Amino acid sequence: MAVKVAGRAASRSHDQPPGPATAPDLIQLLTPEGERTYHPDYPLELTTEEVKSLYRDLVLVRRIDFEAIALQRQGELGIWASLLGQEAAQVGSGRALGPRDMAFPTYREHGVAWCRGLDPARLLELFRGVSHGGWDPREHNFHLYTIVIGAQTLHATGYAMGIQRDGALGEDGEAVIVYFGDGATSQGDVNEAFIWASVTNAPIVFFCQNNQWAISEPLDRQSRIPLYHRARGFGFPGLRVDGNDVFACLAVTRKAMQAAREGQGPTLIEAYTYRMGAHTTTDDPTRYRLSAELESWKLKDPIERVKQYLIRSGLARDDFFAAVTAEADEVGTRVRTACLEMPDPDPLAIFDHVYAEPNAPLERERAQLAAYLSSFADEEPAPAGPEARP
Ligand SMILES: Cc1ncc(C[n+]2csc(CCOP(=O)(O)OP(=O)(O)O)c2C)c(N)n1
Numbered sequence: 180m181a182v183k184v185a186g187r188a189a190s191r192s193h194d195q196p197p198g199p200a201t202a203p204d205l206i207q208l209l210t211p212e213g214e215r216t217y218h219p220d221y222p223l224e225l226t227t228e229e230v231k232s233l234y235r236d237l238v239l240v241r242r243i244d245f246e247a248i249a250l251q252r253q254g255e256l257g258i259w260a261s262l263l264g265q266e267a268a269q270v271g272s273g274r275a276l277g278p279r280d281m282a283f284p285t286y287r288e289h290g291v292a293w294c295r296g297l298d299p300a301r302l303l304e305l306f307r308g309v310s311h312g313g314w315d316p317r318e319h320n321f322h323l324y325t326i327v328i329g330a331q332t333l334h335a336t337g338y339a340m341g342i343q344r345d346g347a348l349g350e351d352g353e354a355v356i357v358y359f360g361d362g363a364t365s366q367g368d369v370n371e372a373f374i375w376a377s378v379t380n381a382p383i384v385f386f387c388q389n390n391q392w393a394i395s396e397p398l399d400r401q402s403r404i405p406l407y408h409r410a411r412g413f414g415f416p417g418l419r420v421d422g423n424d425v426f427a428c429l430a431v432t433r434k435a436m437q438a439a440r441e442g443q444g445p446t447l448i449e450a451y452t453y454r455m456g457a458h459t460t461t462d463d464p465t466r467y468r469l470s471a472e473l474e475s476w477k478l479k480d481p482i483e484r485v486k487q488y489l490i491r492s493g494l495a496r497d498d499f500f501a502a503v504t505a506e507a508d509e510v511g512t513r514v515r516t517a518c519l520e521m522p523d524p525d526p527l528a529i530f531d532h533v534y535a536e537p538n539a540p541l542e543r544e545r546a547q548l549a550a551y552l553s554s555f556a557d558e559e560p561a562p563a564g565p566e567a568r569p
């Protein structure tokens with residue numbers, strides 16, 4: 180299969196909608212049936228342990244996602260943005276990063292968070308509304324979740340320009356990866372980020388998970404051409420990878436990150452995938468999409484194909500799969516327990532993180548809220564026990 184970067188890709192008529200990815204477009208190393216294929220530009224040697232470890236990540240990440248959906252349904256989380264179906268795009272690209280690389284996520288990159296070593300409970304704190312922002316991005320080189328569509332592409336590009344100015348490029352240097360969706364490509368921020376990254380030759384990989392929908396807006400309302408072709412207009416390479424193929428996502432991202440570290444500038448990777456769940460737990464996709472579409476993507480499930488590969492090639496037996504399932508249950512239980520035990524923050528603590536220094540208007544608002552809260556004091560029966568109020 181020949182690889183095509185945007186600069187060399189065959190042109191497509193503007194009257195033609197961006198149909199399903201076809202073989203010449205798509206970089207794939209593992210078919211939906213679990214057959215290993217080879218690509219001259221993306222040789223990928225993996226040990227049995229590495230394949231098993233990728234499989235384990237995919238299963239655990241899906242399990243965490245399921246647990247979070249259940250917790251939201253039980254009223255324990257305010258909302259959850261599921262990654263169902265996008266595990267390979269996230270684990271493949273996440274595993275391609277070096278410890279010094281910086282990742283900028285949207286709100287759905289739970290699989291990348293896992294690969295960076297962030298405790299999934301930290302993600303749930305946000306969706307439970309008991310955290311005032313998240314985590315320290317420097318702890319795992321994993322930036323904060325960003326809800327404002329596309330905004331993180333500019334933050335990431337600025338960070339990548341900083342790497343250049345710090346002189347941190349080179350074979351062992353640093354690079355940035357930024358995640359965004361198909362819908363985000365219509366945002367001004369993303370297009371501005373493309374221009375900045377291009378003209379400064381910044382060390383950044385733009386990783387677009389094209390999951391075919393931006394809430395209820397289908398891809399053909401975002402673009403008349405395949406998304407990866409857009410890169411050419413900005414002056415850097417773009418390519419499309421099978422986003423349900425963890426091997427291909429790993430190989431393609433690894434190469435693009437290394438090119439960025441070595442000063443070759445940005446790459447746009449379009450990971451062609453599908454959001455098998457709802458946009459978030461507030462959404463009902465049966466209102467706007469056909470179940471046949473979902474059924475066809477279920478046949479391309481990113482986890483099932485790795486399992487088939489492991490079975491076909493005799494690399495793993497039932498005991499391995501049973502152990503991963505048992506570990507997934509353990510992780511699910513751990514995440515659930517952590518969620519239920521999260522303490523509610525002091526309501527006044529929300530004022531602590533607005534500005535670095537206190538200021539008069541903020542202090543007035545803090546005092547107003549404190550007075551309002553204390554107005555309920557008489558209504559509550561005094562709790563029993565040593566902490567009972569006088
Ligand atoms: C600037 C901005 N506009 C609108 C929204 C509301 N919104 C939240 S998610 C979303 C769709 C995003 O679609 P896409 O970029 O494809 O990402 P996906 O959720 O599919 O992963 C929109 C419009 C927002 N959060 N920010």
Ligand SMILES: [Mg+2]
Nearest residue numbers: 360361392393
């Ligand atoms: Mg989308």
